[in-house]
Amino acid sequence: MIRLRSCSSSLLNFPFHFRTHQIQSPQCIYKLFTQKAFHNAHSNPQTPLSALISAISSCPSVSYCRAIHACVIKSYSYSDGFIGDQLVSCYAKMGSAEDALNLFDEMPKRDLVSWNSLISGFSPRGYVEKCLNALFRMRFEVGIEPNEVTLISVVSACASRGAVDEGMHIHGLALKLGLLWEPKLVNSLINLYGKSGYLDAVCRLIETMPMQNVVSWNLMIAIHAQNGSAAEGLNCFNLMRRAGVYPADGTVVSLLQVCENLELGKLAEGVHGVIIKCGLSANVRVATGVLDLYAKLGRLDYSLEVFKELINPDKVAWTAMLAGYATHGYGQEAVEIFENMVRKGVQPDHVTFTHLLSACSHSGLVKEGRNYFNIMSEVYGVEPRLDHYSCMVDLLGRSGLLNDAYELIKQMPMEPNSGVWGAIFGACRMYGNIELGKEVAERLFALEPSDSRNYIMLSNMYSAAGLWRDASQVRAVMKEKGLARTPGCSFIEYRNEIHRFVVGDQSHPESVRIYAKLEEVIGKIRKAGFVSQTEFILHDVEEAVKEDMISEHSEKLAIAFGLLVINAGMPIIITKNLRICGDCHGAAKFISLIEKRTIIIRDSKRFHHFTNGVCTCGDYW
Template identity: 65%
Template sequence: MRKVASCSALSFSNFYTNCAQRKPFFLSRKGLSNVIPSRSSLELHSHLYSDWLVSALIVGVNSCSRVFYCQAFHARVIKSVNYRHGFVGDQLVSNYARLGYPEYAQNLFDEMPNKDLVSWNSLISGLSRSRFTTKCLSAFCKMRFEMGMQPNYVTFLSIFSACSDEGALSEGKCIHGFAMKLGMLNDVKIVNALINMYGKSGYLHEACRLFKAMLLQNLVSWNSMIAVYTQNGLAEESMGIFIMMRRAGVEFDQATMLTVLQACENLGVRNLAGSIHGLILSFGITANVTIATALLNLYSKLGCLHASSKVFGEIIDPDNVAWTAMLAGYAVHGHGKDAIKLFQIMVKKGVQPDHVTFTHLLSACSHSGLVNEGKRYFKIMSEVYGVERKLDHYSCMVDLLGRSGHLSDAYDLIRCMPMEPTSGVWGALLNACRVYGNTELGKEVAERLFSLDPSDARNYIMLSNIYSSAGLWREASEVRALLKERSPYRTPGCSFVEHGNKIYRFVVGDRSHPQAERIYNKLEELIGKIRKAGFMSKTEFVLHDVDEEVKENMINQHSEKLAMAFGLLVTDAAMPLIITKNLRICGDCHSMAKAVSLIERRTIIIRDPKRFHHFCNGLCSCGDYW
């Protein structure tokens, strides 16, 4: 008897090891028979094998990463234990749903004898995790109304999760009432799930009401509320909840800090980012690669590339995500050569790049005008690294070719794409047509964009700008009339400057600021200085058929210039002036920023939706290539 027990233990050990490694030999009859004893052996020693066999099957099923493996275990279950152990069947049902095969899960579930609440929960939770919301709700209704079975808190957690993922709020509200009737709202996990459901659906008032009504909020409760406000674009309120959490003496975890860092990014306040960084250091969690990656990503997006690079250098063993985040930072700041060097170091250290890595690498080449390097990496990404080219890679290459003036090559690449080009791909080419004044191709590309997304105002504005730059005022006017008809609401261009832990917003011709008179006086002083140095306004960027004097007056009141004047008045001369703009910086403002950086001896950083421009000593980091 001891010998048999020893053999069974050894078999289980082998079984567990191979399951963890997910080796495909499971699928062969010989491989399965080597691990799982034969039916006759099971019958002979059923009292010894039953417990470890069930455990082994559960381990094997849960380790499956492919439906083919799951089917192999399913077949063995039928042959060996014939569903006498319902828990194995429950795990199979859950895993079929997890792997994206709800029909298999449902068919197996229907065949199972003696289905209990655990069985129903396995089906419902599996469908919920895989976001098959309709099927999940249908299974819940069948369990409740056809089978007359009472749900427990596990059932409700899965249902509320499904409703939050798909925005099935009306169904979620009904089930909320049912849970309340059963007295389930005393369970903190249920309330947390409801907060998440209402928050994701934008019902912040209800989420906040549930949170305040809780007798005792746990860490998940606080994290849910912080996440709810952050996801709905209320970063300031999110930070307020975090401060309340700290005052309540609740210790944060990784999930808290990741959400708080996202809120900091949305606020765009560098002083706050520094404070959060200090908190992370004081709690000694900088060794956490995920948090360190989020922190370096935050600094990069706030324009502090040096701080971002410093955080990356302190990560002991950066993973693929950390390397890629740092590479993305170099890309958005226009440091293409640094991005390439980082990629080469990453590969030498044995870190495997993925499709996201190559997206940022190609973007870095595009923003720095590294055409040959971009072409090379686009070629070898699949040949050498085995990374399949995706839509984002083609979009980067179209942008790279277009920015460098190779419009015909960019157009040919789009026509040869193995997938249907999206508005993002065509938009990159249209922008290149605007830069290089290719009216004919610009019109063709714009027509394609109008058919793909007729309400996107940016495409009409770009085509109108192309016509205006070519002096085709009638055509430009017609496009703008079409814009008013199809997309009456336009996002106004505005620029932001941080000062004293506040964000100040400027729009063209803005006089709403309390210091408006000082700002305009400073702007007039700057314009006078740079004109003496030989700078002349580039009125060709005023895309209206008006007198030259009117054009100059219009272009001198752009939001970037107002933000620049205000920033020079209130910020420390030793610190860089950082301006964020919601739309692409115009050519005249770009030229003025270069001139001001030289005359005022200040470093000026302007971020638009695509990249950062670092102005210093009369030069820009983009090399006038943006």
């Protein structure tokens, strides 16, 4: 550790607080002070000035910034203000607010650019209060009015922190100063209100704009997607096209989010067509969004085709393809993608390993999962995070290695979160370990007191073990806390509409045909050897009643509807909001065999592909 005062005796006489700062990297000071440009500071001032500005703009840390600052003190002055502005912005962006403010206050000349440098430095850090204080001083202490650059920085800080009230004050100031004609400022306000859910304010701002640019439309589409108004987002895109605004990559990325929210496969294909027509299919970011969307909609073969068309897929694209294989239960294929990625020289990150370990978990690849978990740090430099531990606990738990999973939790270097405890809780439910399950449940109740799923899981564990009194007590606690069970729903797309089913549902217009088809199919699979798994009906009722109840689960109703309306050559793709039950899983396997159809069901955990009586999960989910 050295101090700046030891760098040059001339610094000791400089009346500046900075000379006492400690520097973490003395090597960087040595390099800066031995560069030819700085040795020639007085003989050839233009060259070192440009080098200095370049050094400031690419400064990697506060320590480096302080070293450059020392060089400025030795060889330059702040009389023109420009170098000082650069340093102030650099300090602020790196979170060293005290250094930024001290240097700023000691600068002899501070114009509008100087104030903007200070505020724009604070903005990316979300320092709302510091931005507002600087704005106040600028206006009332110095008498300088802000311009659109100033207000954009303040609004951006407000947006990052959800400071809507403060943002509204800036909106009012912009109106007073006549700056609302600036598209970039209006777009920043749209972003602020949109992130905070103020859609009415967004619409009013759009209406006041003399001309909406592509950024404005992108923001509107993204905001509607983020606030659960996907249909409105799609409408915005159609209005954009009618207005003659050509979509950019940001537009289609937001539009892909709209498609994901609407879960319409035909819409996704239409948007993909627009992307190709606009010449954006070679854009890696856009193509990655497309393949990710197809994977989430159950069309993994489409994802693979998009991936194969990429000339140089980046880390995000490789990871997206790996994630697609993971959620669809193709563990070996996910491992192959990872190995190919590494062979191509693409460095995996923590997200890549999360999906890789998840793929191993969903496919029962215990040996492979353990190996990747052990080498991710020492070989790839990726330190295990909570998500990685959660995947490993899930992998071990699903394989019946509950003791190993519990030991891993106890060895974690950080406090386990609900994801980790939830992983072993699911394994306790699967293998009927009531004692450990009860202990884990107590931890989950403490972490997530308002999550009804944990109470339902414990109640189901008791019910499956025939402990009806204990199950009843858990349900009584839920009622006392006002916690409701989420009803199971299944969804299927047909003719650009999403058809929704719940257990015993008779509200569909084709209900009579659906139940007739379901009765026919259940009869066929029972003749083929299917036996209802009534243990999944966790109610203390007669066996015949259980069989009737389980035969009308939402997945079975959706499958029956799909058999009626989906062409024979097309897969029946169904989405379930909860985990698929064992009986529906078994029934889907038999139906795929008897009816010669491919059935794809996406539940809350993963995809299941049923073909010829076999599921891709290998009955391991």
